[in-house]
Amino acid sequence: MASSSSSSSTQVKKITLKAADGKHFEVEEPVAMEMETVKSFFVGNEDAMKDMVVPLLNVSSEHMPAILDFYRNHSEFRKRTPPPPAEEVKAFNEAFLENKSDEQLMEMIMAANFLNTKELLNFLTEAAANRIKNKSVEYVRAFFGIENDFTPEEEARIRAENEWAFDGLDED
Amino acid sequence: MDELPDFTIHHIMIYLSAKEVVQTSVLSKKWFNLYVSFAIFDFHELYKWFIGDLSNKNPATFRKNETIRFHKRLNRFTEFVDAFLVRFSNQKLCMQKFRLLIGLLDVEASSFLHDKWIELALRNGVKELDLNVQIYKNAMYTLPWTIFTAASMNALTLEGCKLEHIPEIIRLYSLKCLILNKVAINKEIVQKLTSQCPLLEGLKVSSCVLIVRITISSYRLKKLSISSCIKLKEIEIDTPNLLYFYHSNHPILTPIVNAPCPWELHFKNAIDDLGNKVDLDAQWFLNMKDFLGVSNQIRFLVMDVWSKRVQIA
Structure with a gap:
């Protein structure tokens, strides 16, 4: 070596x-x-x-x-x-x-x-x-072996709060 | 597989963009909490992202629909920063870094909000503060005086704002590095900052177009850079332990500089009140000669000048 x-x-x-x-x-x-x-x-x-x-x-x-x-x-x-x-x-x-x-x-x-x-x-x-x-949320979860412990409602709420970070720029 | 320790996840976040850090909030409850407690706030980069194609334009040249778009995006950005900071500070954690770039159309209307953000950052013991307020008209954002009381801050970078109302005693006990770019300051503030910050080692003053006199006296200072302060008429510097001095300006008459270290000098044309270069004259050369006589350790001398009359051979 x-x-x-x-x-x-x-x-x-x-x-x-x-x-x-x-x-x-x-x-x-x-x-x-x-x-x-x-x-x-x-x-x-x-x-x-x-x-x-x-x-x-x-x-x-x-x-x-x-x-x-x-x-x-x-x-x-x-x-x-x-x-x-x-x-x-x-x-x-x-x-x-x-x-x-x-x-x-x-x-x-x-x-x-x-x-x-x-x-x-x-x-x-x-x-x-x-x-x-630039990877999807699902990909990142799999990558780190993360178990999603949010309820679908909770997850949707956080996504909605930070919607801009998940989509592209808004259409205006 | 075991999940990574919290510390290493924050470590990974350092290498993600601010937008990508926000995306991690949805991964799991643990990651949400890690996202909220991530102590590095790079709103500088987020601003550019939010404002998008308008970020490089001067709002003075906006067409009507662009102004509307700009306001809409700016509001979203502002709301996000505000919510984030309030949530972070509720946790009573230490803030590592706060970096904000913002462009303001109406300085007065929004300054209470920026005061609040700065207060929150200071209350969370921010270590590195970097504020860049883009200004489009002559109105400038005035920083709250409490910024002089940030005892745990070790690096402060300011651009495009105004420092005034300096308190009698300043408490920047940990400040090591200070960068002032396009900041409205005066002689008293610079003098006070350099004499009262016990750990200050690096100072950079550039494009502070209002300052006329600079007086610095410090045993601690190691690096000093003064550039493009177009109204500068007098400098008086006493820094016996300086390791490096950079000065880029029109040559001024009889500078008083005690800085036994290598110097780098860039001499340029003087600039008049309208922002135009003033042609070189005999006085300019006399001033330069005078300036060069102050030190015998000039490592670099650059003359970046324009003239209609003088031929430089």
Whole structure:
């Protein structure tokens, strides 16, 4: 994966993360520290506890490789001088999302929320927003797995109140 | 599948247009509540959407049926904003951002409503306030003085309105960034704002056509930009910790500026009372020479001038 060209022999410290289903992931320290939840685990115990395994109760091992891949690449983008061309970042981001189903995207948002990683959360929520733009109410409900708990009357009333937002511009 | 946590849903809403956010109100009860509690109000964009094809026109040139259409759309927009703000403020939540663009045909008739909206935003501890009041005649909307008491506001952007009735003590304790564009202000207000906002780091004053004197004294200020203030005659700036100074105007005589940082200067023709460019004369060049002598850190100098008489080699 990302460890392709570690030129010098300086050992990068690794931290072990444990996903919800018990699988272990060895992660380079700077990458792991992008996640506030992991970081907060070590605050005040800088050295002593680096060997500990950090349990991530809400993150399934299915999504860990993708999340780590995102951070390895983005932290590399940030470090590079001169900064990488916008197209390169865009291409990576697009490829990252390409084969993710809606459901996988939701699960990853939940994982990013739990891990408290701003960059990934921004990226994924924007992706979710893009997927529901210009879509019908029914589509959006299905997308998020929302159960409509309005009575038909209630729903009709809200629609009527904000009728303009559901139709095109009024005819005047 | 589990539903997303509330926080992440609000996060998604950030990337939706204001109209799309309104559409989420109908998804479910949970989403309705999330929609009502979404703390970012971009009525700037909604206004353009409501007013549609009329938003880029000057109402002075409206034909009769356009005026009627404009009023009808403006009323709908106003009703929506009003209902939304009242509903939000009933929840006693903190407002992140309030951004409003509105065009007014009758400033006096509608100012009570805008006062009310601003009050609601302030009462909900708004952090970012961005008001743009398009004016078509000379009448300008005067902001309520309470705007100077917004202790939690950290960014204020104003366009097209008037600031007066400044209270003795202002309480903009969190204000970091202030942008004034086409705002009717005077020397006292600028002076007071810059000396009494303890955290103010960025100030931009542009196209404030009435201001004649600018006096600023601040140890905090890091970025200062003054541009297109056509009546400007005097500036007196004491900002020892400034990091960047931008000035774009006709050169004025004997500016007093203590700003040991890089400067970017754009010199333009003076503008007369009718809005016409005044041809360059000897005085203009003397003023410029004088101005350039004030700093030895001028990074950029641009002369964007027009002249019939002078040949610039």
